[in-house]
Amino acid sequence: MLGLIMNRQLTITSIMEHARKFHGDAEVVSVTADQPLHRYTYREAFARSARLANALARLGILQGERIGTLAWNDYRHLEVYFATSCAGFVCHTINPRLFPEQIEYIVEHAEDRWLFVDPAFVPLLEALKHRLGCVEGFVILGPAGAAAKTTLRNAVDYETLIAGEPDTFDWPELDENSACAMCYTSGTTGNPKGVVYSHRALVLHTYACLMPDVMSLSAREVVMPVVPMFHVNAWSIPYGAAAVGAKLVFPGPKMGDGETLQRLIEGEGVTVTAGVPTVWLALLTHLDRTGKQVPSLRRVIVGGSACPRTIMEEFEHEHGVHVHHAWGMTEMSPMGTFNSPSADFDTLSSEEQWAQRLRVGRPVYGVEVKIVDAAGKELPWDGVSFGALKVRGPWICAEYFRIGKGDAHDDEGWFETGDVATIDRRGYVAITDRTKDVIKSGGEWISSIDLENTAVAHPAVAEAAVIGAYHPRWDERPLLCVVLHPGEQLTREEMLAWFEGKVAKWWVPDDVVFVDGLPHTATGKLSKKDLRERMKDYRFP
Numbered sequence: 001m002l003g004l005i006m007n008r009q010l011t012i013t014s015i016m017e018h019a020r021k022f023h024g025d026a027e028v029v030s031v032t033a034d035q036p037l038h039r040y041t042y043r044e045a046f047a048r049s050a051r052l053a054n055a056l057a058r059l060g061i062l063q064g065e066r067i068g069t070l071a072w073n074d075y076r077h078l079e080v081y082f083a084t085s086c087a088g089f090v091c092h093t094i095n096p097r098l099f100p101e102q103i104e105y106i107v108e109h110a111e112d113r114w115l116f117v118d119p120a121f122v123p124l125l126e127a128l129k130h131r132l133g134c135v136e137g138f139v140i141l142g143p144a145g146a147a148a149k150t151t152l153r154n155a156v157d158y159e160t161l162i163a164g165e166p167d168t169f170d171w172p173e174l175d176e177n178s179a180c181a182m183c184y185t186s187g188t189t190g191n192p193k194g195v196v197y198s199h200r201a202l203v204l205h206t207y208a209c210l211m212p213d214v215m216s217l218s219a220r221e222v223v224m225p226v227v228p229m230f231h232v233n234a235w236s237i238p239y240g241a242a243a244v245g246a247k248l249v250f251p252g253p254k255m256g257d258g259e260t261l262q263r264l265i266e267g268e269g270v271t272v273t274a275g276v277p278t279v280w281l282a283l284l285t286h287l288d289r290t291g292k293q294v295p296s297l298r299r300v301i302v303g304g305s306a307c308p309r310t311i312m313e314e315f316e317h318e319h320g321v322h323v324h325h326a327w328g329m330t331e332m333s334p335m336g337t338f339n340s341p342s343a344d345f346d347t348l349s350s351e352e353q354w355a356q357r358l359r360v361g362r363p364v365y366g367v368e369v370k371i372v373d374a375a376g377k378e379l380p381w382d383g384v385s386f387g388a389l390k391v392r393g394p395w396i397c398a399e400y401f402r403i404g405k406g407d408a409h410d411d412e413g414w415f416e417t418g419d420v421a422t423i424d425r426r427g428y429v430a431i432t433d434r435t436k437d438v439i440k441s442g443g444e445w446i447s448s449i450d451l452e453n454t455a456v457a458h459p460a461v462a463e464a465a466v467i468g469a470y471h472p473r474w475d476e477r478p479l480l481c482v483v484l485h486p487g488e489q490l491t492r493e494e495m496l497a498w499f500e501g502k503v504a505k506w507w508v509p510d511d512v513v514f515v516d517g518l519p520h521t522a523t524g525k526l527s528k529k530d531l532r533e534r535m536k537d538y539r540f541p
């Protein structure tokens, strides 16, 4: 027997329409390249999305076709998000920090028909314009005149494009399984792969993210996504904020600027923010240097790479801000796990509480997880056994665009994340490494992330990376590469002595190399691949 319930389609359009009707007065505040502080409401945002949808229809864009964006977080990008998805097109966000060859590959592979581009990225595209054959034209995300000087073909500025269009659009009834957005993985191995999100997946993901033990957004929160809108849809915050009517604050091109972030938090009363660990270092350093405060801020969501304990402690002890650690990936829309306290949290000792908080949290309802050994056998949830982390769920990528299932998809519908993890008895996951980065010392595994976290806890250390370097007896042994804070000094022996009693003896790195800087990927993560390349001739003493 079937249930007798209406089968309304779960679409991004339903989020937009709900926000327009019930949260039309909620504000969207942005820093953009052309305006220090732009302010309007969801009602105005969606009226302009309707104008853009009319303009795209006039350009002859068809259902399912891709519209690419290379843009920071601001209100025009938000309008593009909703206009494209709700009109039945696919919003393909592109990371502008990728290498030009990768951007070219991604645009061509996705066959983007038009590109919407922040003025700052115009030179980057001008250098590629003879190669982006599929792209009919470029929309410069700026005021009238913003496209005047570019040599990009069919260039038009955003404001002129939408100027004469009506404020309403006949939004189509879409199938919830149709595509609404697209994002490529960063391609740390091989070419980037396209993940195509469906309306249904992102609506379910939005519900999940809004839950109290997850992002817990509401009409009375002011949320500032510092995670870029090109990084897995800013972790779905634009959809979630619209669904509940939270005020949105966008830092535009000033994402990594501690001063702007502080000013926006204080000026706009930001209560929740989210981003990768490196941006919080910039904010905390600024607060430390200037003595400025973030009085309204209550919660920070940190993910994308491991959050060092020092960041959590500084936020909490100096600023009274609770840090939630979260984990996910492009293939997971991106939310996998989120750290909120367990029911018995208050009964735990301080060290047990920290042990729980440093984990990436429990799977958000909707996501299933398991860890398996090299033979595929499931491992126990004892907090110690570590193995390959597999996931499945209704917002997890089933296959890649024009590639099909990858090596990571197994026959039972599980997706192998490429991460190595432990799970404790309460279900809290800890990421111990990427499969490619784990150090294999004489057949045993050493977690490079644990060693890095231990190293950065040293007051003289600004950043650390551990890679496996060739060892004649053990195959690989850990090599620690360290960047010191300006003015600090530390010897190899002092650094190694720091590990004593903090990690197993056989985990202690065999050597330390002091470096001026470490390589990072386009999303600001440590690039171990580049570091390994840089250190390929290194031999242990």
Ligand code: ADP
Pocket (backbone or CB within 6 Å): 184, 185, 186, 187, 232, 302, 303, 304, 305, 306, 307, 325, 326, 327, 328, 329, 330, 331, 334, 360, 417, 418, 419, 431, 433, 434, 521, 523, 525
């Ligand atoms: P990229 O394309 O740069 O890999 P993703 O956002 O898809 O971008 O990256 C996902 C990967 O980032 C995960 O598989 C994991 O290795 C890492 N990651 C994400 N969040 C965390 C976290 N909280 N702690 C440790 N690693 C994380």
